[in-house]
Amino acid sequence: MAVTTPARERTRREIVRQAMDLFQAAGYNATSLQDIATAAGCSKATVLYHFSGKPAVLAAVLEPAAADVAELVRQLTALPPSETQEFAIRRFTDLAVLHRGVMDVIQDVIPVIENVPEIAGLVADGIRLTEYLAGSDDTLDRDLAKFAVNGLLGECRYPGERTDDELRRLCDTALRRLLRRD
Amino acid sequence: MAVTTPARERTRREIVRQAMDLFQAAGYNATSLQDIATAAGCSKATVLYHFSGKPAVLAAVLEPAAADVAELVRQLTALPPSETQEFAIRRFTDLAVLHRGVMDVIQDVIPVIENVPEIAGLVADGIRLTEYLAGSDDTLDRDLAKFAVNGLLGECRYPGERTDDELRRLCDTALRRLLRRD
DNA sequence: TTGAAAACTGGCCGATCGGTCAGTCAGGAT
C-alpha cells in the first residue's frame, strides 16, 4: 500500500491493461507490440523490457482468469463425484461472465495455442474442466461438453452486444440443455 | 471428359486443393502464399497469376460450401414457416458433415472476416441460416442458435478425431437439445 | 547531494509478409 505505486508495477499494469483491450478488439495475432506500446504510452522497447516477449504479454493478460480456473479445478478435485458436474456448471458460468474479455481473447489464440508454452497450464486446466462438465467418460458426453465450451467461447466474442446478466442466462441455459441428462 | 485437363484448370484446382489442406492444418492467417505455392508445386507468382490475391484463394476454397449454403437458404425461403426449423436443422447437419473441412477453415477467418469482402455472401447466408435455426425472433432463441453454430464450428476443428457418422450424431444431438422447444 | 541501479528509449536488425513486374517459354494457329 505505498502512497504512490512504484514505477515498475505501474507501467507493467498499464501495458497489460491496454494489451487486454487491444487483444479483445483486434485479436492477439493482429495486435503488434508497437500497438500495445503506443496505447500504453511507452515505447515498444519498454514493453520488451517488462515482458520477455509477446507470448509473455499474453500470459499476463490471461493470468487472472488462469488463476481462477486453476482454483476451480483444485476445488473440483476435492469434491465427491456426485457433485462435480453441477458445481462445474455453476462455477464455469460465473467465470465465463467474470472473465468474458479473456474468453474473447482465447478464441483468437486457439489456432496457435501449441506455439505458446506460456499458457500451457491454462489449456491443461481447461481440458480437465471440460471433463468435469461432461459428467461421464462417455464419448458423446465429452463431445457435448467440448461443444458447449466452444459455443460459449464464441458467444463472448462480441463484447458490446450483451449485458453480463444476459450472458449469464444464455450460458446457464445452454450448458444445462446440452449437458444435463437426468 | 477431356483427355487432358487444360493446364489452366489443372493448376488452379491443385492450388485450391493444397490451400484447403494448409488452411485446415495451420489456419488461413498462418498460411502464406509461398506455402500454398510450394505445396502446389508452382511459384508464388503463379498463385497470384490465377487468383487476384490471398482472399481470392480463400473464396475459391470456400466456394463449394458457400454454394450449398446459398441453395439451402433459397429452399428455406420457399418453405412454410412451420417446417423451416426442422428442415434447417436436418440440412445444416448434412452440410456440416459434408463440408467439415470448410467449417474448420471458417473458424480461423472469423476474427478478420470484415476485411475479406470476397466471402461476404457466405457470411450473410450464414446469418440468415442461423435465424432459421433459431425458429423464433426471441433473443434467447437467437443466441442459442448462434451458440449452436459456434459450438459446431469448434467441433469441426480437429479433423482426425471423429468419423463423419460420429460428427453427424453429435451435431444432430446438440442442435436438437439446444434448439427444440416443443 | 550524489552516484549507482532501475526504467526507459531510438534506432536498428533479420525475417517474412502479400504483391508487382518484366521477361521466359512451350505450343497451337497461320
Added chain:
DNA sequence: ATCCTGACTGACCGATCGGCCAGTTTTCAA
C-alpha cells in the same frame, strides 16, 4: 518457319513484424 499468346517464374518491392542493444533519463537510498 513464324508469330502470338497463355502459362509461368525469379527477382524484387515496401511494409511490418518481433526482438535486440547501446545509451540516455529518472529514481531513490545513502
